[in-house]
Amino acid sequence: MFKKRENVTEVEEGKYLSPKFDKDGLIPVITMCSKTKEILMHGYMNEESLKKTIETKEVHYWSRSKKSIWHKGKTSGFIQKVDEIRIDDDQDSIWMNVDIGNGASCHVGYKSCFYRSIPLGNIKNVQELEMEFKENKKIFDPKKIYKDEPNPTKL
């Protein structure tokens, strides 16, 4: 669909979009809240979902657990409106700025999926590396929103 990747200089210094999808047909996506600059989530897109996102200005990921196009917010109501999409030097990852109003992004109920921070410095016991919660209040109750839908988190 997108322009063929023909040489490294064009990919790095050129003006045309020619993204690289991995062996599963996916490209990783970093999603940032335009307003607060927090990272909301890390997801994946395939060619079709990237095209849909560009055209509709609403984020469509590829759900690896459901193996289908995932119009983010369709169940929860927390649509992600696209403010900007950037691509990196070798065009194999994407950074998006989105507007989620006063909503949330994380299926656990927090605003950002990245609600825990890892302690830095010498590790005493790698089996018990205790993290700190940076968000303490959930924005929504996942049981009410998702009801009987299976949890996407896999062990």
Added chain:
Amino acid sequence: MFKKRENVTEVEEGKYLSPKFDKDGLIPVITMCSKTKEILMHGYMNEESLKKTIETKEVHYWSRSKKSIWHKGKTSGFIQKVDEIRIDDDQDSIWMNVDIGNGASCHVGYKSCFYRSIPLGNIKNVQELEMEFKENKKIFDPKKIYKDEPNPTKL
């Protein structure tokens, strides 16, 4: 090495770090400039590089092109000093805040790898989707810094 992933609730709501590495043994990493909140790059870590990064507070990625631990900045001098590391709900991606001083992160010479933005809205010709450069001045000359090292960008 890290705590075994035993149940979904512990992974999502627990305090212990038990990251998920993919079938290649890697976890994706989002790197943000602490000062400006720009995304600098998207990389990968394996278990050993994550542990080294936590302990040394300097970012060590896994280089997929060189298939080795990659102490970022060892060649260019642009070390990434870790201010914070966060992990997401299902513990399969990482967000880091780093200090790079007045340096750069991108091997092409720009500060951020994400120096081009993709136009939004209806696509007329997907083969000629013209991007806009958001950085116009390189911080360094890659030819001077990397000399004869092979370019990591792959088609």
